[in-house]
Amino acid sequence: MAAMMLRLLLLVAGYRLLALLWSGPSPGPLVRVLAVGGMLACLASLELLRRQRLQAAALLFVLLNLLLTSVAYGYWGLRSQMQGQLLQLLPVLLAGALLGRRALWLAAGWLCALMALGAWLDAAAGFYFPARVELAVRDLALAGFGVLLAAFVLDQSMASLRENLRIARRRGIDLARKRDELQLEMQEKERSREQLVHALKIENVGRLASGVAHDFNHLLALIMGYAGKGRRSDDPAELKAALSGVESAARRAGAVTRRLLDFSRQEVARPQLLDAAATIAAMEPMLRQLFDARVAFALDTAQVRCRIHFDPAQLELVLLSLAANAQQAMPEGGSFRLVLSCPAPGDELHVEVRDSGHGMSEDVRRRCLEPFFTTKPSGQGTGLGLAVAANLVEAGGGRITVESAPGQGACFHLWLPARPLPAA
Numbered sequence: 001m002a003a004m005m006l007r008l009l010l011l012v013a014g015y016r017l018l019a020l021l022w023s024g025p026s027p028g029p030l031v032r033v034l035a036v037g038g039m040l041a042c043l044a045s046l047e048l049l050r051r052q053r054l055q056a057a058a059l060l061f062v063l064l065n066l067l068l069t070s071v072a073y074g075y076w077g078l079r080s081q082m083q084g085q086l087l088q089l090l091p092v093l094l095a096g097a098l099l100g101r102r103a104l105w106l107a108a109g110w111l112c113a114l115m116a117l118g119a120w121l122d123a124a125a126g127f128y129f130p131a132r133v134e135l136a137v138r139d140l141a142l143a144g145f146g147v148l149l150a151a152f153v154l155d156q157s158m159a160s161l162r163e164n165l166r167i168a169r170r171r172g173i174d175l176a177r178k179r180d181e182l183q184l185e186m187q188e189k190e191r192s193r194e195q196l197v198h199a200l201k202i203e204n205v206g207r208l209a210s211g212v213a214h215d216f217n218h219l220l221a222l223i224m225g226y227a228g229k230g231r232r233s234d235d236p237a238e239l240k241a242a243l244s245g246v247e248s249a250a251r252r253a254g255a256v257t258r259r260l261l262d263f264s265r266q267e268v269a270r271p272q273l274l275d276a277a278a279t280i281a282a283m284e285p286m287l288r289q290l291f292d293a294r295v296a297f298a299l300d301t302a303q304v305r306c307r308i309h310f311d312p313a314q315l316e317l318v319l320l321s322l323a324a325n326a327q328q329a330m331p332e333g334g335s336f337r338l339v340l341s342c343p344a345p346g347d348e349l350h351v352e353v354r355d356s357g358h359g360m361s362e363d364v365r366r367r368c369l370e371p372f373f374t375t376k377p378s379g380q381g382t383g384l385g386l387a388v389a390a391n392l393v394e395a396g397g398g399r400i401t402v403e404s405a406p407g408q409g410a411c412f413h414l415w416l417p418a419r420p421l422p423a424a
Contacts, residue, residue: 058098065091066110077125078118078139085143089150096154104158108151115143223250271311271396275421276349277301277340283316287338290323294333304340306418308349314392321389322353322412328376329357329410342418348398351414360404368402 041064048057069088072081081088092111096104119140126132223246230242284299291297308315319338326336334356341350360368367373371387393400397417404410 055098058094059103062091062095062099062103062107066107066114069111070114073114073118073121076118077121078115078136078143079122081118082139082143085146089147092147092151093154096151096158101155101158104151104155108147111147112144115140115147271309273307273309273419274312274315276306276308276342276416276418277304279312279315280319280338280340280351283319286316287319287323290320290327291336292333295327295330296335298335298337300337300339302339302341304342304349305421306342306349307421308396308416308418310396310416314396318389318392318414319351319353321385325386326353326355326357326410329355329359334409347418349414349416349418351416352411353414354409354411356409359406359408359410360402361406365402365404365410369400 041060045057045060045064048054048060065088069091088111092104092107095107119136122136122139123133126136226242226245230239230246233239233242281299281301287299288297323336323338330336336356337352337354339352339354341352342348343350364375369386369390373387390400393414393416399415401413401415402410403413
């Protein structure tokens, strides 16, 4: 904006200098030389502006104006310049706005000195006429007061502006520092959250280990059976069938261990669109591992056809945490039921996790999702499982509620944003 205004002023000044050269009689060779020099100075200032050197261009323009004003006062005195006082303030204003406080007062002092010179010439021309001398003194006082007043007002305004700018810069630096601190704090919280999720995974892996070991023993027994059958047979076909059985059982054992390792691995969350029913149905074998034969396990997807945007590993962690909580609430056995429904297709997925355990009191129900809250004896629970599960659900844009009463089990309701499956 300042560069554009200065460019316009340079064009106007150049036009006036050109008019001075070609219109009417010339005041003299000196004025002609100064006019040509002034035009060259205007061109030099425009070139400096083109090179993005605003202050150098402004300094050259101010010097040009003061030089031409000096010639005008030296030739015609103060009285003839009174009508052009406003234009003569231009170098003072530009010096204060673009060059600083020192340049402002130097330009104002130069202009006042020129006015004094012009007033002296006017008084000298009418030295024998007291009225002319008095008029010259009055003109000098009026013009000088106007210049000094304009310089003072501009100086105070620019000082206030500089102070406000300094305060704004300091606040900007403070805000940038606060932003960086907040960003670091957010990153630290995210790292802590990832570590907490990983720790909960490890805790649930420990709960799954007994079930996995049970299945693994069955697979090892199956492998031993196939190996014994092959060792006792001389028939190549039976031997081949036994080896195929060993390979199949070993592949199933590898899948069990790989599933457990994948679940416990610490990874960055990667939300993706999931077929809700298919994804949760695939978790059934892992969820069953948490319960013994005394617990009736039921999973009902109810032909739900919707997708959710969630990280599959975190969804497993949420359901495993809820299932582990149910398993601990039913030491003597009972029933566990996981039901999916979508009341309005494409709206929300409702996941109901219900058990027939000992239930919770109203105070425990209200606080069960708080971090580090547990009713277990010291050393038998961290109080993080349900809290992390609730945090993951809320981070995914969902919500979780709890229904429970003493002796009537507990029911956790998960509501996750959903969208309909694409048409087949």
